[in-house]
Amino acid sequence: MKNCFWTCVAACAAMLTAGCIKEEPKNNECDIVSAWVEGEEYAEFFFQPSQMRVENVPSNSNDIVFTVRTGSVLPPMAVWFELTPGATIEPASGSPQDFSQGAVEYTVRSEDGEWSRTYRVSFREAQSPSYTFSFEHVDSALNEGNNSYYNVFYEFDADGTRRDIWASGNPGVALINPAWHTWQFPTHSVDDGYQGRGVCLTTQSAGALGAMMGKPIAAGNLFIGAFNISAVLFDPLRATEFGTPIDREPVKVSGWYKYQPGAVFTDAQMNEVPGRTDVASIYAVFFRNEDAEGNSVVLDGENVWTSDLIVSKARVDTLPPTDHWTRFEMVFEGNNADPATLASLGYSMTLVFSSSKGGDLFEGAIGSSLHVDEVKVEYKEH
Amino acid sequence: MRKRAIAILLTAFCAVALPPHVHAKGLWDSIDVRIRMGYSIGGTVPLDMPTSIRSLDAFRPTPSPMAGADATVWVSPRLGFAAGLHIENKGMDAEVTVKSYRMEMRQGGSQMAGLFTGHVKQEVTQWMVTLPVQAIASLGKVLTLKAGPYFSFLISKGFSGIAFDGYLRQGNPTGPKITIGDEEGEWATYDFRDSMRSLQWGIAAGVDWCFSRHLGLSVDLGWGLSGVFQSDFETVEQTLYPIYGTLGLLYRF
Numbered sequence: 207m208k209n210c211f212w213t214c215v216a217a218c219a220a221m222l223t224a225g226c227i228k229e230e231p232k233n234n235e236c237d238i239v240s241a242w243v244e245g246e247e248y249a250e251f252f253f254q255p256s257q258m259r260v261e262n263v264p265s266n267s268n269d270i271v272f273t274v275r276t277g278s279v280l281p282p283m284a285v286w287f288e289l290t291p292g293a294t295i296e297p298a299s300g301s302p303q304d305f306s307q308g309a310v311e312y313t314v315r316s317e318d319g320e321w322s323r324t325y326r327v328s329f330r331e332a333q334s335p336s337y338t339f340s341f342e343h344v345d346s347a348l349n350e351g352n353n354s355y356y357n358v359f360y361e362f363d364a365d366g367t368r369r370d371i372w373a374s375g376n377p378g379v380a381l382i383n384p385a386w387h388t389w390q391f392p393t394h395s396v397d398d399g400y401q402g403r404g405v406c407l408t409t410q411s412a413g414a415l416g417a418m419m420g421k422p423i424a425a426g427n428l429f430i431g432a433f434n435i436s437a438v439l440f441d442p443l444r445a446t447e448f449g450t451p452i453d454r455e456p457v458k459v460s461g462w463y464k465y466q467p468g469a470v471f472t473d474a475q476m477n478e479v480p481g482r483t484d485v486a487s488i489y490a491v492f493f494r495n496e497d498a499e500g501n502s503v504v505l506d507g508e509n510v511w512t513s514d515l516i517v518s519k520a521r522v523d524t525l526p527p528t529d530h531w532t533r534f535e536m537v538f539e540g541n542n543a544d545p546a547t548l549a550s551l552g553y554s555m556t557l558v559f560s561s562s563k564g565g566d567l568f569e570g571a572i573g574s575s576l577h578v579d580e581v582k583v584e585y586k587e588h
Numbered sequence: 589m590r591k592r593a594i595a596i597l598l599t600a601f602c603a604v605a606l607p608p609h610v611h612a613k614g615l616w617d618s619i620d621v622r623i624r625m626g627y628s629i630g631g632t633v634p635l636d637m638p639t640s641i642r643s644l645d646a647f648r649p650t651p652s653p654m655a656g657a658d659a660t661v662w663v664s665p666r667l668g669f670a671a672g673l674h675i676e677n678k679g680m681d682a683e684v685t686v687k688s689y690r691m692e693m694r695q696g697g698s699q700m701a702g703l704f705t706g707h708v709k710q711e712v713t714q715w716m717v718t719l720p721v722q723a724i725a726s727l728g729k730v731l732t733l734k735a736g737p738y739f740s741f742l743i744s745k746g747f748s749g750i751a752f753d754g755y756l757r758q759g760n761p762t763g764p765k766i767t768i769g770d771e772e773g774e775w776a777t778y779d780f781r782d783s784m785r786s787l788q789w790g791i792a793a794g795v796d797w798c799f800s801r802h803l804g805l806s807v808d809l810g811w812g813l814s815g816v817f818q819s820d821f822e823t824v825e826q827t828l829y830p831i832y833g834t835l836g837l838l839y840r841f
Contacts (some may be wrong), residue, residue: 226637228642234688234703234761263764266755321761351702381758381766382698416695420773430804436755440774442765 208290212333217471222419232318238325241270242286243572251278253332253550255501257550266435268307269370270327273551280306280329292317294310305329306390306515330367332453332551339557339581341405343368343421344395346388356391359405371450374428378438382415387393392426394578400531401464404579407561409468409570414440422476423572425565429558431504443507443566449554451495454585455543456555458520459490460535461581465525465561468571484571488565488578489521490527492538494547495575505556517553542547543586555583592655607735613639620668622796624806626836628652631680632712632747632816638690645707650679654834660724660732667790668724678810678830682710686774688761691751692823693778701823704762706754707770713746714747714830718791737794738810742786742840747816748779749823788814790831799838806836 243257251274252258260270274280282302287295295314297303303310304405309328316322339361346355356376361369374393380386388394396406407426418423419439430450437444467484494515497503505513518540525534543553559578562570629649631711663669686708692701724737732761752775756766768776794808 227641228637228639230642231639231687235757236762237765249647265763288758316761323762349758349764351763377764382700384699413698415693415698415700418693418695418777435764436767436768439776441770551749 209454227587232289232316233292234316234318234321236293236314236316236323237265237290238256238270238295238312238314238322238323239290241272241288241327243272243288245284248283250266251270251329254496254500254502254552256496256500257551259502261502264432264434264436266493269481270324270325271328272329273332274329275333278331282327285327287312287314289314290316309455310521313520324547329358331365332356332451337454337583337585339583340402341399341579342402344403347377349377351381352384352454354380354383354386355388356386357388357394359395371394371430372428373431373433373446374426375424375438375445377433377435378418378442379410379412379424381435381438382413393428396405398579400579404558404577406460407559407572407576408479408488409562409565409572411572412568417476420474421568422474423472423484423562423565423568423570425560425562425570425574427565428578429570430556446507446510446566447504448491448510448556448558449493449504450556451551452492452553452555453548453551454581455548455553456490456492456518456520456583457536457586458535458537458584459557460584461488462531462532462578462579463488463525463534464529464531464577465527466573467527467573468573471571472569474568475480478568484561484574485563486525486537486574486576487521487558487560487565488525488534489519490536490538490557490583491519492517492540492543492553492555494570498550504554510556517543519571525576531577558581592841618662620662621657621677621841622660622804622838623657623841624655624674624836624838626654626806626808626834628654628676628678628798628810630678630830630832630836631682632678632828632830634673634810636826638689638826640686642687644684645681646681646683648681650677650711651711652677652679652832654836658720658722662724664727666726666821668726670720670722670724670736672722673721674720675715675717676699676834677716678712678714678716678832680710680767683707683709686754689756690823690825691756691776691778693776699759700756702758702766703761703802704751704754704756704767704768705777706751708749708751710748710749712816713744714742714788715744716740716742716788718810722792726747730798732796732798733793733806734796736791738790738792741808742784742788744783745781745786747781747784748777751776751778779818780821780823783817783823785814785816785818788816790814790830793822794834795829796838802840804838804840806834806838808836809835 287299309326359372431448472480518538519536520536561576656753660670688703718740720738751771768838790812792810798804812830
């Protein structure tokens with residue numbers, strides 16, 4: 207009887223409220239979700255069919271880059287887009303545009319007409335980045351949502367094109383920290399590198415909000431790949447998308463480091479683990495970047511060390527604490543690359559640095575600090 | 589014993605404020621004391637539903653008891669004035685589907701704000717001491733009508749919830765898009781209790797139905813005219829008003 211009464215009351219309340227529900231507002235988002243080129247006439251410009259699609263464009267990126275064969279002379283290309291429902295794009299999806307002079311700007315407008323985003327779409331010849339990483343090229347990226355600035359490291363191609371191959375967890379940290387400066391972030395540039403500027407990675411507290419969401423610490427990390435901001439809360443291991451296509455087979459990585467572990471090691475619940483000392487992590491993975499179904503692949507925190515697509519991998523066994531720049535070296539172990547696949551950019555490589563080895567699981571010691579500089583990758587002569 | 593004490597206290601209070609002819613007639617003849625217990629149900633809601641709220645998926649009454657006493661002074665056979673003191677909760681537990689709904693999480697020095705699309709589960713608790721001041725009209729011996737303002741002082745506040753199964757665009761619709769899951773650690777929680785007002789006021793009206801010499805039932809509606817949040821609190825865009833109905837049992841001395 208009592209339940210029946212409350213059911214009636216709840217039903218009345220629901221009806222009253224339902225009566226007040228207004229017409230659905232028009233969408234205010236204006237993203238390119240994915241972009242692709244289709245048709246036989248275009249296929250010849252690409253090494254693999256998977257390179258004709260750019261899927262899951264990160265929500266915080268305004269650049270869409272297609273990789274084409276070296277020496278391609280491109281006719282006007284028709285690029286198709288999937289947009290936020292209701293949004294419109296100018297120039298139109300599927301309209302041929304001339305990309306031979308560089309990037310073409312597209313403007314996406316939301317269904318409600320209130321918001322717009324401008325994207326730069328380009329077709330670039332396959333180029334591997336330089337093989338020595340000195341970390342001299344640093345930019346400040348703005349997290350527009352809350353006015354925080356964090357460092358972004360980048361490289362240049364042989365032809366002088368900027369390549370944003372380096373990523374870090376900084377965009378995730380920026381989300382919850384309004385008006386931070388670059389030096390406050392776990393991953394930032396320092397002036398006193400081994401030579402010129404270097405990288406400083408520091409394990410930090412993720413603050414009360416991070417702790418509330420079960421992510422009490424943020425390790426400083428830097429890796430070749432992309433940071434998928436969308437997954438940072440929901441599935442953080444998926445946020446780190448490792449690897450960029452490479453046209454050479456790596457055999458050895460060497461560089462310089464300094465390391466000091468933080469005082470108190472804590473687990474993912476922020477409980478102290480007595481007797482455990484934090485360790486840094488430096489490793490590299492070389493892998494096939496297309497699966498059996500022809501989909502392009504990046505590795506993530508779940509499978510970067512275990513995927514069937516891994517060809518060879520390297521890890522620095524120990525990184526003893528030191529206040530002086532100390533040399534490290536690691537050798538790739540595993541299988542050999544197939545030269546034809548290598549020539550068609552069928553392999554990717556990632557290189558990962560972290561101030562706490564367990565940082566992906568939110569284990570580590572606040573204050574652990576890893577400096578890295580002058581990293582050199584050596585390649586097999588084919 | 590305690591009820592008696594409250595009755596005496598209220599009587600004493602009224603005695604001071606009474607018009608002279610009432611004194612002449614004798615206190616007990618002109619004062620009507622009623623002790624009440626009741627249960628409230630309602631919502632802390634915007635008067636104009638924002639378009640960002642797409643559907644009400646669940647609504648559960650949370651324990652919202654009320655207890656108190658009123659004293660009525662009759663100035664004529666049919667008209668009187670009443671004042672009282674009630675302790676009550678105005679709670680709510682609701683789940684809604686939202687589209688581009690402005691929200692903010694703040695904990696210590698860290699903060700994340702933006703537009704959320706997905707599901708929100710909302711819990712409101714407002715324990716308060718309420719002072720109603722009402723005009724009373726008697727319709728015979730059985731029915732009395734009541735209406736007038738009330739003032740409430742909050743002694744315990746809660747306005748918290750979780751946002752789950754959706755995504756947040758930080759800052760504005762073009763900001764980073766963060767997927768929010770539906771398990772602990774994947775969802776976002778918020779707590780706005782510190783931004784709630786301590787004083788509320790509104791108007792209330794109701795009916796007492798005395799079915800025997802001492803016992804009766806009552807139905808009351810309290811309509812908040814002050815928002816539940818401080819005026820400088822902007823995260824929840826709409827002003828939320830507590831609107832609650834109370835079913836009660838009364839004892840008349």
